[in-house]
Amino acid sequence: MRLLLLNGNTDPAITDLLARRATEALPRLGLPAAQIVPATAPFGARYIATRAAVAIAGHAVLSALADHVGPDNPRGYDAALIACFGEPGIEAAREILPIPVHGMAEASIAAALRIAPRIALLTGGAAWVPMLRDFALVRGHGPDQVLVRGVTPTGDMIARDPDGALAILAEAAQAAAADGAGVVVLGGAGLAGLAQRLAPMVPVPVLDSLDCALAAALGGPAAPPPRAGQAPQAGLSPALDRLLAAAQP
Numbered sequence: 001m002r003l004l005l006l007n008g009n010t011d012p013a014i015t016d017l018l019a020r021r022a023t024e025a026l027p028r029l030g031l032p033a034a035q036i037v038p039a040t041a042p043f044g045a046r047y048i049a050t051r052a053a054v055a056i057a058g059h060a061v062l063s064a065l066a067d068h069v070g071p072d073n074p075r076g077y078d079a080a081l082i083a084c085f086g087e088p089g090i091e092a093a094r095e096i097l098p099i100p101v102h103g104m105a106e107a108s109i110a111a112a113l114r115i116a117p118r119i120a121l122l123t124g125g126a127a128w129v130p131m132l133r134d135f136a137l138v139r140g141h142g143p144d145q146v147l148v149r150g151v152t153p154t155g156d157m158i159a160r161d162p163d164g165a166l167a168i169l170a171e172a173a174q175a176a177a178a179d180g181a182g183v184v185v186l187g188g189a190g191l192a193g194l195a196q197r198l199a200p201m202v203p204v205p206v207l208d209s210l211d212c213a214l215a216a217a218l219g220g221p222a223a224p225p226p227r228a229g230q231a232p233q234a235g236l237s238p239a240l241d242r243l244l245a246a247a248q249p
Contacts, residue, residue, distance in 0.1 A: 001034040001078045003217055004068050007189060008057045008084030009047045009156075014189050015040045017159060018083045018210065021192040025211050031218045037077070039064055047156035047190065048084060049125045058089035063240050065093055065101075070243035079217045085123055085155075085187040085209055086135055096243060100217070105135060108185040108212035109146060115205060116182025120147040122173055123187040124155040124165075132187075149176050155190030162194055169194070170201035177204045185209055 005022055007015040019038040026034060041060040045053035061082055069077055079100045082090050087103030094101050105121070112119040121132050129150040136146040151158075151168050158165040169191075173184045184202055186195040187209040195208035236244070 001032065001218060002076065003034050003036050004039060004065075004077045004080040005036050005083050006039045006041070006061060006064055006068070006080060008041050008044075008061050008082055008088050009189060010041050010044050010060075011046045011156060012040050014047065014156065014159060018189055018192055021210055022083075022214055024193075025208075025214055026218070029211055029215060031214060034218055037068075039068055042067075047154060048086070048088070049127050049154050051127075051131060054086060054088045054131065057084065058092065061089035062092055062096075062243075063237050065097060066237065066240040066243035069097055069099065070239050072239050072242060081213050081217050083192075083210065083213070084189055086128070086131060102213050102217040104189075104209035104213040105132065105187060106139070107216035108187060108207055108209040109136065109139070109141065111212040111215065112183040112185050112207055113141075113145065118145055118147070118180050119183045119185060120149055120173070120176035120179075120181035121185050121187050122149045122151070122169065122176060124151055124153050124158045124190060126150045126152060128188075147176055147179060147181050149173075155188040157190075158188070158194070159190035162197075166194070166197060166201075169198055173198060173202040173206065177202060183207060185212070 015038050022036050041064055044056045044060040048057050081102045085104050090103045129148050132148045149172050151172050153165055176184055183205050185207045192210040195206045199206040
């Protein structure tokens with residue numbers, strides 16, 4: 001299997017981190033061997049932390065997918081994973097791509113709710129808290145099911161100093177468990193790989209959002225949704241124009 005691992009942020013160090021963590025995770029999770037091909041969004045925020053950055057990242061994600069998965073690329077992929085918690089552009093990508101597209105927040109919410117009826121999403125950056133509440137609500141999960149908690153350091157800060165972030169993450173996770181969360185999801189590209197270190201400090205299971213997305217992508221086939229017709233566009237990259245044209249039913 002060939003999996004495109006697309007970092008929606010523009011920081012190549014985060015892409016490298018995700019690729020390393022994903023490669024390490026496959027045998028640990030008992031997932032089938034796969035060729036993981038990392039890619040980085042071509043424009044946008046170094047690390048997404050605002051609604052404006054999310055909107056721009058949606059376009060960047062589609063452009064990157066067009067470069068890697070569109071008609072211009074002769075090498076096929078079996079699935080794509082938008083490795084950015086909150087997965088900008090995922091619905092649009094599913095509309096135009098011929099392969100399954102997975103996201104870290106979606107996959108981890110689904111995995112956590114299979115374990116407990118009330119869960120918590122814990123991420124870096126206070127601005128992500130209302131955005132992830134909206135993300136969960138759109139998917140039918142209110143605060144009775146999905147609590148959202150954030151710590152002050154952003155994900156890129158945590159990626160640069162994971163040791164310094166563990167105590168504050170543990171405190172927030174413990175508080176979420178005290179508020180009724182039966183599972184804590186550690187979410188965010190910059191937090192990939194920290195769940196195993198955090199788990200002994202928290203009284204409930206701690207899930208890694210990258211692990212959950214890999215399990216969703218590699219655990220079994222998922223048919224992409226029917227494609228929709230595309231309205232004419234202007235000012236897009238040639239590769240994205242061709243991908244949209246190829247997505248015509």
